[in-house]
Amino acid sequence: MEIERIRTEKIKIPVPKKYIYGYLALMAVVGIIFITYFQQKDETRLSIALDFYNTAVHENIKEYVKGSAFKLNGKDFKYSDDFINSGKSFLYFPDHKGESPKVNYDSFDTSYPIDWNELKAPYLMIKPAASDTMVIIQDGKRFLFKRVKYSD
Known part of the structure; x- marks a missing residue:
């Protein structure tokens, strides 16, 4: 019975808001780098076409x-x-x-x-x-x- 209760309970892990904002900022920077890399790659492909x-x-x-x-x-x-x-x-x-x-x-x-x-x-x-x-x-x-x- 104890194992059933442990499996069905949701575990809440408190995350400070400052980490969430840092994570979002990091994802935005990675996204911008990712987009500019592929955009330059496509322009390079067309320039050597x-x-x-x-x-x-x-x-x-x-x-x-x-x-x-x-x-x-x-x-x-x-x-x-x-x-x-x-x-x-x-x-x-x-x-x-x-x-x-x-x-x-x-x-x-x-x-x-x-x-x-x-x-x-x-x-x-x-x-x-x-x-x-x-x-x-x-x-x-x-x-x-x-x-x-x-x-x-």
């Missing part, structure tokens, strides 16, 4: 690519500021013969050009360094994407 336009790429793409900083099979890539500010991208112009790459959205009009990062994975990307053309092979079909400036 390969410039997509100036790098030769021959990769099997297995997942959807989105944004100006992205990963292709474990390698970090980014669009350079010059490339972004130029308003250019790699586009495919459908030829109205029913031959067009698969894209990530259901309804699409074949009269509009297709941006390369709207493609549905998987596909093979072949792009020479600093080239104005890129070849995408999807489902055994070859599609030529050209680097063009967006126009209104």
Whole structure:
């Protein structure tokens, strides 16, 4: 009976308030250091990322690519500021013969050009360094994407 009472009793340990405030302050400092460390690590990762336009790429793409900083099979890539500010991208112009790459959205009009990062994975990307053309092979079909400036 004595053991039952000991197990069910809650043990209260008095903790002085000054220790609680010190503990909270320590946790806040550790949290700030933790956040700044990972933020700097991400900025470092982006600073050493390969410039997509100036790098030769021959990769099997297995997942959807989105944004100006992205990963292709474990390698970090980014669009350079010059490339972004130029308003250019790699586009495919459908030829109205029913031959067009698969894209990530259901309804699409074949009269509009297709941006390369709207493609549905998987596909093979072949792009020479600093080239104005890129070849995408999807489902055994070859599609030529050209680097063009967006126009209104």
